[in-house]
Amino acid sequence: MPISRPTDVTATLDALAASPDADLLAGGTDLVVEVNLDRRRPEHVIALRRVTELAGHDTTDGRLRLGANVTYSEVEHDLAQLVPGLAMAARTVGSPQIRNAGTLGGNLGTASPAGDTLPWLLAMDAEVELASPEGDRSVPLANFLTGPKSTARRPAELITGVRLPRVEGPQHVSKIGPRNAMVISVACFAIVLDTTNRRVRTGMGAVGPTVLRSPDAERAVTQALDWDALTCPEDAIDAFGRACAEATAPITDHRSSAEYRRHAVGVLARRALRRCLST
Amino acid sequence: MSTGTEVRPGTRSGLGQSVRRPDGTPKVTGTFAFSSDLFARGMLWGRTLRSPHPAARIRSIDTSIAERMPGVASVLTARDVPGRPTYGLEHADQPVFASETVRFQGEPIAVVAAEHPELALRAVAAIEVDYEVVTPLTDAEAAIGAAPIHPDGNVFRHLHLRHGDLDAVGAVSVEGSYEVGMQDQAFLGPESGLAIPVDDGGVELFISTQWLHVDRDQVAACLGLPPERVHLTLSGIGGAFGAREDVSLQVHVCLLALRTGRPVKMLYSREESFHGHVHRHPARLWYRHHADPDGRLVKVEARIVLDGGAYASSSTAVIGNAVCFAAGPYRVPNADVDGWAVRTNNPPCGAMRGFGAVQVCFGHEAQMDRLAAALAMDPVELRLRNALAPGDELPTGQVITGTAPVREVIEAAMALEPPPLAATDPPADGTMDLPGGAGLTATRADVVRGTGLAVGFKNLMYSEGFDDASTANVRVELDHRGEPLATVHCAAAEVGQGFVTLAQQIVRSVLGVEQVALRPADTTIGSAGSTSASRQTWMSGGAVELACLAVAEALAERAGYGGGAPDEVLDLDVVELLREGPIDRTRAHHHPPTEPLDEDGQGDAHVSFAFAAHRAVVDVDPELGLVKVRHIATGQDVGRALNPQAVIGQIEGGIAQGLGLAVMEEMLLEDGRLRNPSFTDYLIPTALDMPPVTATLIEQPEPGAPFGAKGVGEPPTISSTPAIVAAIRAATGLELPRIPVRPEHIALAEA
Incomplete structure (x- = not known):
């Protein structure tokens, strides 16, 4: 060869x-x-x-x-x-x-x-x-x-x-696997609060045929955010998690179930957003 | 932890001290030769063709293309097996090669020897097998009554233990069903061996195994050779945990060497390894516990179904253990335990660390917590109230004559505070110590903590009338500098447990000779029995002690002490006495005889028992179902710690394996097909999953045990799993009747 x-x-x-x-x-x-x-x-x-x-x-x-x-x-x-x-x-x-x-x-x-x-x-x-x-x-x-x-x-x-x-602003990436390290993703969520352009950017992994984003969820939460204070109403945070989960198309395989992946990515979305906000 | 007790204070590197392993530095620095490193000039490479189907009839096998390929030396199938066509640890029901019927995915059909491993791979691919695929029988419960998938039937063993008054009922009773998934031993060193033909028509096999002599006997029978023409030498082993008790490639590689007249090496890939050895039996358990209002157990009822997969392996002994220990280390006056080990078209299951006690411990400990809740009693108190003690009777009718520090191990585990953890203090955000680890999925606010306790026990040594004796030879002489040198020869398989260290320690303490060499373990000496059942310290340690005592006696005789006074050997001038020549003694060590269980599961079937308790502290992220075990405290009954560091090593390693079964390790099967035969998808704990362990060693010397020591390898794996699951239950309020607990079991149960 x-x-x-x-x-x-x-x-x-x-x-x-x-x-x-x-x-x-x-x-x-x-x-x-x-x-x-x-x-x-x-x-x-x-x-x-x-x-x-x-x-x-x-x-x-x-x-x-x-x-x-x-x-x-x-x-x-x-x-x-x-x-x-x-x-x-x-x-x-x-x-x-x-x-x-x-x-x-x-x-x-x-x-x-x-x-x-x-x-x-x-x-x-x-x-x-x-x-x-x-x-x-x-x-x-x-x-x-x-x-x-x-x-x-x-x-x-x-x-x-x-x-x-190059954008400014807080960001977070979280990934789920059934072990605490060295594991293939069963759900991954990335978020960037792009304070330069005042828009929320997201990406979701292992919940569809390719990595995905939810333009609707991004748009809604971008509007709901108070960009000066970096705060967001609780109901908008919850809605963001739900909208992200709804945008997925996961599969069931030996690593996880579609149901869990969808649920988990919604939780990750909500938590990742909250992490990026001012407390 | 205990520092151990020196058996002979003042002896350098003797018993009771944390002596370093002779193979420790080579293993850590990468110079240790594992069996996968074996090499012989001019050797061929062997490779196995395996069935892709869990169940099939073989219409034809065509090896002609493979045989004609350049560089292919030999292609063998069932018709090339000159001796017995089947093998097996207890029942020879497993074909060396499937010829008419395939009973599990991965069953060997043919082997190839070629000049290069890649050529062997291609030759295997060129063998044409015409399969008639059959619907596999994969449900263990259904297998009991299903049409037999093997001439020997579908039930390996049915054991119905009945003890005391079967009509007794308690004021309080709790019932539960539980399930244990199929765990793999997941050793790191895949199966490998090198066979070299010998001029007398025999064969020499270098092999990683747990029991050289039982391999030899099975190989010889299949080769049609007398056992003395088959010589085995132990090669460097990268873990065993029960998976090397059965024959894997031993017969195949010897057949190829004899057929080709050349050395042949076989080395399984990781995927092949998952198909090539037995696993831990998956179990379905049903329990009903009865207690009086004070929490005293009145009766335990249980039904246990173990899925043994396609072939018997050690299923009969595993179900024996599961039934004997089904009620846990508690006083149970009345018991009705119905146990089944059955044949299916799933992968064969056999020995794994804990051997039947692991599965039932998950059930009986969940039941004890359930009973405590029903009684509104502290689960620790409930266990203490029922804890077995010396003189108590087991559900088998056997009275415990040795030590049984059940109360002590529980109290020790409960007394060990998890030092860095305040009960309400998950670690700071942004660290990888939260559930989810490196994935940074949780903040402190997402995490709840739970604590759980579990207690377990099992037998040491083989049971039910088996005389698993061990043999050792000790030779003392003067080396080239005129210094005393002792050499130990014993066939005990060093699989990582530290027998090589212990043998040296025994010689130093008994004979006072500091310089101790070890001959390779092989079949030129008598059997040492298997490195399993936590038995080598007791059995082969005992054989080394007996041989040392015989040497001491001979030295004493030389010194003119007529009857021999071994205790005085340390005062003798050994150098002077050895000038007359070496002294060489071989001794066999037998444990006291046991008896088979009768038809009601009654009998003095076991030699001795070892106990352990584990208290787990876990952090759980209930919304995502992710778990981080934060701390394990354990009290373990060790008899006596002959090498405290080695004991702690066994405890930590055993807990890691128990943690794996609790939260991640499972061979996932779909219609008999294995879906995760890789370390990418068969997950074992990493450093981020394994918590700190604090251990208290309970040292109550066991009567009749050499140096008072009990085996320590298995107990850590038995109750660590249910302790962790109990802690997850405490944190989440969920029932969690199945292990391993997967994230969705927690997260979606709540949703």
Whole structure:
């Protein structure tokens, strides 16, 4: 099995053009598991760790760009001030060893409905950067995620990073699993009280075929909030939780039931909002 | 905790001291050789083809394509088994390979040996099996009366214990039904072994197992070889907990080695491991407890149905234990306990830490709390009032002649305050110590606290007439520097419990020889019995002691003390005496005989009993159903702590396994198919789930036990589970009749 180890995006795209079916390897926390379980037998692997443009982060024009190779550990430890919600989400991923290996690009590329960073990225209207021989493009995350483990990435394209606006305001990410750490999400909720634009941003994970948001719930609570005092009437908080739960389309599987997921995400929504308000 | 008592004060690293494990540093630093690290020059890799169906008839098996693949050395099916076609711990009812009938998902159909593990995998995929899929029998209760799915029938054992006046009734009675899910031992080191053909036509097998000799006998029978031509050596074991009592790949890998004439290694993947060993029996329990108005138990009625899965394994002994200990460690004058272990098309179940006592403890302890509520009595007081004591009679009619510090373990557990926790003080927001942990799902205001107590017990050693003796050899000589060196040879399987440390401690304390080496455990010496039933300290520890005493006697004779005076050996000039040459003694140790249970479940079936109590403090987020166990206090009856640190290790590890069963560990089955055969989805507790443990060791030396010590491995797993569930009930007011308790059981019950 050939393994390409390009060091820049151009070489990566060349390798991808030569083998469009190649498996892209970043941290390996999804790919290697599938190989070990004999569910996938790569014919060709393109290893991305050496691609310099995929590393690190930068801010331009009030927007933040996170490279596809940024690991969960980097987010958790180095970017906690810059993207606090994402850092909370990153902390819930696996064990420290997994967080040292796994990457944002991998979370985006795998596109699991339970992907831990995706709810917060969705709340932030993140855009996925894709490079290809035809040129670069950005796709809003909501359009990028087309279904369970399926994305709008074309075979010749490479996820190079993710871009998001810089906003002020409190935020929180909470995730439920039937164990206190190292667990796949059965429900996840991300909220950002975007005081810059005075709007509530949300994202919900593991409660639908892809991560979801409830525009109705966001709109209603955005209107109900007192943005100067950062307070919200109790009934509006409760209504927000209910509206978020109603916007979900969860499944029952061996990890949880649809009923529990829907219930839980509503509770998380209400609590996360309350956490972000002034007490 | 206790610091233990030195058996011979002044002996360095002897009994009663927290001596470090000889294999501790290698294991922590990654240099310890586990069985998965085994390697032989020119070895082939073996791989198993397993049935994807829980129940099927096999119309045909075509191995021709696989056999012709380059690099494939051998493909074997049932027709290649030269000896007995079946094996089993107590009843040989399990085929080495399924040939006509598949009875559980994952049942082996064929094995392949190839030059590379990947080739073996591909060859397995190339074997064509034509299955006629059959509707699986998966309901244990229904299996009792259903058409047999095996020539030996669907009931492994039906045991109906009747004791005292069956018509007796109490002024107060409570009734409840309970359910226990299927737990897995979830050891970290998957099944692995290396078989090497021997010139005499026999085979040498390096294997991780709990009992070398019973493996040898089963392997030899299936290979059609006399046992002396099958030689087993223990390899490094990454956990066992009962899952290595049964044969897994032993016969397969030896068959491949003999057929190919080359060394063959097998190593299960994690998913295969879940299919490749037995699990803890799921249970359905019904109870009715009767008590007088003072809370004295009048009668316990119970019905227990254990799902043994497709093959017998140790089901007959597990249901024996479940019935014997169904009422818990209490004085019960009258009892009617109806127990069944049955065959289904679910995965086979057998031994797991706690062995039948775990399932019933969840039931009897829930009942004791229910009874306390009905009597408006403190549940601790109710237990104390009924606590077994020496001289009391069990529902089997057996009188407890040894120690039974039930009151003491309860009082000890209740006396241990959870130091960092004020009763109304969940941790601060934003920490991961709240329920939900790293997920940051709760604030302090969302959390309620509960406390629960549970008490349990079980037998030590094998029961019902089984003579599970152990053999040990001790040799003393002068090493190359002229220093005394003792070497212990014993077939006891070191599965992590610390027998290797204990054997050294015994030699040091009894013989005063500090330098103690251990020969590998193998079948060139007599059987040591299984590393299970909390028995190796008693049985093999006893055998090592007897061998040491025999050596001491020989030394004393050399010194001119006629009759031998072992106590004086420490005063002898051992170096001088050993100049005449080494001394080598082998001794076997038997426990006092027990008797089978009669048709009413009566008889002196057990050697000794060990007791423990656990008090759990849990924080629950009722709205989300998430649980964080904050503290476990335990009092445990240990007889004597021969290595206090090792005892604490067993207590902490056993509690972790009990916690797992309480709130997360379950093999999820759907129509006989396992839905979560991975550590992604079969969840075991992490460091964030495991609370601090405070333990008091109750040291009352057990008469007849070597050094007065009781086995300590199993009791921590028995009552920790019901203590945690009792605490969740206390916090939520819910009944929670099933374990593991899942978030939806709490959150949606409330909604």
